[in-house]
Amino acid sequence: MKHPVDAHVGKRVRHRRWMIGMTQQQLADKVGIKFQQIQKYETGMNRVSASRLWDIADAMGVTIAFFFEGLSEGAADLTHATGDLMADKEALELVRSYYSIPEAQRRRLFDLARVLSDAA
Structure with a gap:
């Protein structure tokens, strides 16, 4: 079962990747992993380790905090309008x-x- 924080971080990875026009393959190459792993991160199926999130943030030109923006206290409610909009x-x-x-x-x-x- 996906943890809500993992799903949120994955959505933010996908969102940023799309915003800068980067493919999963390009991101994977910059981070040194296979694109399938990026797919798993983006869907929240696999958790992103702290060191890997650091590498992803560096490759996409954002701080690590970017991936946690929009999380509510305790991550109880992750259904906010921006997240839904950016899934489109x-x-x-x-x-x-x-x-x-x-x-x-x-x-x-x-x-x-x-x-x-x-x-x-």
Whole structure:
């Protein structure tokens, strides 16, 4: 049975990997493991050791704390909107595309989206 913290960390690994446009194979190569192990980490089927999480964080340019963001006290409730949204492939592609837009244009797009959502 998956532990909720393992599942959360795995989702955050997948989320970050998608955000930077990295494949499981590329991450596995940087960390020195097989891509199947990355798959197991991302699904929460295997726990990520502290040293391996350190390597993954380094390979993806984040701190270890990134993988624990969004956990509630005691990890009792892990069903928060951001986690659910980031599990959606289309939403991740949209966010990745958004961040590939130059900052000035991205700000204008954000303002437009806010106006449109207020009008709906």
